[in-house]
Amino acid sequence: MTKRAIAHKNSVSKSPVIKKSVAKSPVPKSPVTKKSVANSPVPKSPVRRGKGAEGQGSGGAEGQRKTPVAKTPVPKTPVAKISLRKKSVLKKSASNAETPKNQKRHHFRGAKSSHDQPKIQPRPLPQTKYENNIPLLGLSLSQLTEWVQQQDQPAYRGKQLHQWIYQQGAKTLEDITVFPKQWRENHQDVAIGRSQILHRSVALDQTVKYLLQLADGQIIETVGIPTQKRLTVCVSSQVGCPMACDFCATGKGGFTRNLAVHEIVDQVLTVQEDFGRRVSHIVFMGMGEPLLNTENVLAAVRCLNEDVGIGQRHLTISTVGVRDRIRKLAQYQGQFTLAVSLHASNQALREKLIPSAKHSPLDQLMAECREYVNITGRRLSIEYILLAGLNDAHAHAIELANLLRGFQCHVNLIPYNPVKEADYQRPSPQEIQAFVDGLQQRHIAVSVRYSRGLEADAACGQLRASRR
Numbered sequence: 001m002t003k004r005a006i007a008h009k010n011s012v013s014k015s016p017v018i019k020k021s022v023a024k025s026p027v028p029k030s031p032v033t034k035k036s037v038a039n040s041p042v043p044k045s046p047v048r049r050g051k052g053a054e055g056q057g058s059g060g061a062e063g064q065r066k067t068p069v070a071k072t073p074v075p076k077t078p079v080a081k082i083s084l085r086k087k088s089v090l091k092k093s094a095s096n097a098e099t100p101k102n103q104k105r106h107h108f109r110g111a112k113s114s115h116d117q118p119k120i121q122p123r124p125l126p127q128t129k130y131e132n133n134i135p136l137l138g139l140s141l142s143q144l145t146e147w148v149q150q151q152d153q154p155a156y157r158g159k160q161l162h163q164w165i166y167q168q169g170a171k172t173l174e175d176i177t178v179f180p181k182q183w184r185e186n187h188q189d190v191a192i193g194r195s196q197i198l199h200r201s202v203a204l205d206q207t208v209k210y211l212l213q214l215a216d217g218q219i220i221e222t223v224g225i226p227t228q229k230r231l232t233v234c235v236s237s238q239v240g241c242p243m244a245c246d247f248c249a250t251g252k253g254g255f256t257r258n259l260a261v262h263e264i265v266d267q268v269l270t271v272q273e274d275f276g277r278r279v280s281h282i283v284f285m286g287m288g289e290p291l292l293n294t295e296n297v298l299a300a301v302r303c304l305n306e307d308v309g310i311g312q313r314h315l316t317i318s319t320v321g322v323r324d325r326i327r328k329l330a331q332y333q334g335q336f337t338l339a340v341s342l343h344a345s346n347q348a349l350r351e352k353l354i355p356s357a358k359h360s361p362l363d364q365l366m367a368e369c370r371e372y373v374n375i376t377g378r379r380l381s382i383e384y385i386l387l388a389g390l391n392d393a394h395a396h397a398i399e400l401a402n403l404l405r406g407f408q409c410h411v412n413l414i415p416y417n418p419v420k421e422a423d424y425q426r427p428s429p430q431e432i433q434a435f436v437d438g439l440q441q442r443h444i445a446v447s448v449r450y451s452r453g454l455e456a457d458a459a460c461g462q463l464r465a466s467r468r
């Protein structure tokens with residue numbers, strides 16, 4: 001975190017200074033902004049199916065500019081189209097939230113029966129009528145219904161509250177004008193759990209990096225990556241990151257704390273409101289290592305899927321590898337994509353780039369990945385940052401191909417994005433192509449991904465919670 005970012009740490013959320021500091025951007029806003037969001041109970045914005053913007057491991061935004069270089073048969077999987085144009089779909093989504101058994105479950109080789117699988121649980125409901133300091137964002141429809149009843153309101157208010165929080169962008173209970181005025185005044189201390197936008201920077205490709213201030217003054221970054229058909233959000237899962245990857249600005253800044261469920265969900269709602277269009281894809285590739293905050297990340301995945309309405313197959317969780325966590329994650333049999341950031345083809349090189357890798361040896365990591373694929377039936381994404389003269393030699397390509405032989409995966413090569421904290425270089429286009437050829441000749445499915453948002457320091461590995 002830079003001095004400037006720290007200076008903002010103690011800013012009061014409603015301070016006019018903060019409002020001023022929000023930079024005006026040239027991002028064209030659709031008419032579905034504040035007004036229409038407030039007036040329309042059902043935002044009209046189709047969510048399209050497609051593959052997530054998977055990218056350069058954690059620590060930044062990855063764009064959809066993709067160079068497919070190997071034609072490998074990809075198993076087609078049915079994705080439920082979610083269109084919020086139809087109220088009936090909203091009802092269905094709410095119904096799914098309350099009846100997990102209705103959700104489609106796919107069973108694969110080695111899969112446990114649905115009775116044995118641990119379910120992704122929402123955050124616990126506040127226990128007493130007066131326990132009002134727990135934010136409401138992140139609670140399910142049934143929990144919100146239970147909560148309003150605790151607060152002496154009829155059950156149907158729960159559905160209203162759910163809609164205002166997740167569809168209409170209510171920041172406080174005061175915003176929810178369908179609730180009785182007196183009741184709202186009596187519940188002014190109840191937080192919904194939204195953040196403040198401290199700063200936004202816009203790259204030439206219209207990627208937007210946001211500095212968000214949390215209730216305790218901590219600052220995180222999140223990135224909105226628009227294309228014509230998609231809006232992808234690269235979310236953070238921690239304030240800082242303890243993994244200390246040598247090429248990553250976030251890792252250089254140290255670790256402060258895990259993010260709570262509402263702080264993760266808020267990032268998606270913030271980007272959605274700012275762009276005035278529906279978020280279609282989410283990648284957990286911002287600040288932090290998601291599998292060090294698994295419980296909250298999974299609770300946020302549940303909420304984003306069931307309450308916000310984003311298909312699980314449009315979500316990607318990225319990890320550099322934390323011992324036993326991938327195995328544990330497999331038990332949930334989620335339909336999200338798991339992206340494993342290898343960045344090296346052998347243990348010694350991996351430890352040099354990712355110091356925490358010594359606790360998660362490559363052979364064990366690969367064993368967990370195979371188990372994950374066997375249990376979930378989901379193909380893995382393997383992320384590999386190309387660093388000139390370090391891990392981009394032909395020998396590395398061969399070593400990587402041998403490591404992944406027979407493995408159900410797709411390799412994403414990410415040419416390095418420069419950060420001032422590290423002295424690495426991006427390979428030349430010829431070197432990148434040579435690496436691609438090395439993998440392709442050994443029948444490894446591979447793509448080259450160029451990060452979006454480079455000029456705004458919003459690309460992979462460039463997030464550092466500062467305004468630069």
Ligand code: SF4
Binds near residue numbers: 057
């Ligand atoms: S330091 Fe953390 S945020 Fe950065 S790449 Fe490593 S795991 Fe991801």
